[in-house]
Amino acid sequence: MARFVRRMPADFDPTARGWRVGELSGVEVRVDPSLLLIAALVTFSLAAGVLPREVPRTNGVFYWLFGAIAALIFILSILWHEMAHALMAIRYRIPVKRIVLHLFGGVAFIARDPERPAHEFWIAILGPLSSLALAFTFGALGQLPDLVGAVCRWLALINLTLAIFNLLPGFPLDGGRVLRAVLWHFGGSYRKATRQASRVGQAMAGLFVIFAALLFFNGFLFNALWFVLIAGFLYSTASLSYRMSLGGLPSAAPLFRVLRHNVPLIDARLPLALLVWRYLDHAPDQAFPVFQNGMLVGMITAEQVERVPRLEWGRVRVGEVMLPLNAFPILFLTEPLESAKAQLDAYNVDHAPVFAGDQFVGMVNRRDIVYRT
Ligand SMILES: [Zn+2]
DSSP states (O other): OGGGSOOOOTTOOTTOOSEEEEEETTEEEEEOTHHHHHHHHHHHHIIIIIHHHHSOSSOHHHHHHHHHHHHHHHHHHHHHHHHHHHHHHHHTTOOEEEEEEETTEEEEEESSOOSSHHHHHHHHHHHHHHHHHHHHHHHHHTTSOHHHHHHHHHHHHHHHHHHHHHHSSSTTSHHHHHHHHHHHHHHOOHHHHHHHHHHHHHHHHHHHHHHHHHHHHTTOHHHHHHHHHHHHHHHHHHHHHHHHHTOSHHHHOGGGGGOBOOOOOEETTSBHHHHIIIIITTOTTOOEEEEETTEEEEEEOHHHHHTSOGGGTTTSBHHHHSEEGGGSOOEETTSOHHHHHHHHHHHTOSEEEEEETTEEEEEEEHHHHHTTO
């Protein structure tokens, strides 16, 4: 468990996670270890399900070989999608530092929002369009015989799914950015457009939760959990964008400068194993806010997890070991840095959640505050 206590350098960049695999047109490409799980899942589901059904009576080795090839091309398809965003951004002179491929797909870290709606529109829509182009190409290749054709048909379907999912109009999905660009173009206000597109994003998250519930009651536990995670991500990002678009906040809010606002919200019922695998391993020095029924109920860090024997991580849930609400301060965005530091000292903790009104907006940690006081 020593991996949790390793120290991060002061200039630690949280987006620089995973393994660096190379550079493409000046954009660094990284692969998160969680991608291996996806590769294994795809290979397995093709080799043990899809391929034997589509092309029966073939040597079993070929099912696995073609399953693995399909998994590799699938990952390259995600890179292709993100690369389309990145190249379009670079065309508009917006720097793109890196692309990280992970469990939920990929992220292109584009330095800032475009200054014109048309730029935003093209950067956002090029991703889904390029996935669509791949879907048609693989669809055409699906005419090929045997395993090659079967793999191409599967790749066509998965790229089509990727395109459609990303085109859903809720911000921060690609479709939400397209929506914002359109609203921005016709309404003239970037902030108002962000607000409207974020609201649609929140609604989309709600639909995902309903969908997750349907999956849950039909026995698809893992898929349901997956959709809840995506809904949580979507909702928190959309809500934050909404908050920030209300304006006036950043300059009047000292803590804003040190806020980590892309923090995942952890459900109190999440087993520790999932917390470690999905979040803690990527950010061993961070604390995560724990929510239940939309309310903050606690905070969890590596320290609490380490007290639980590793064999129990699958059974014990976050809510059972987290720091309860009375064990850490709750800060407000308007809090001066000195007072935030004093409160961390008083509770003897290194992290605290930050609110703007009754809305959770992110986390701060001692290191970031100390460097600025
Ligand atoms: Zn995209």
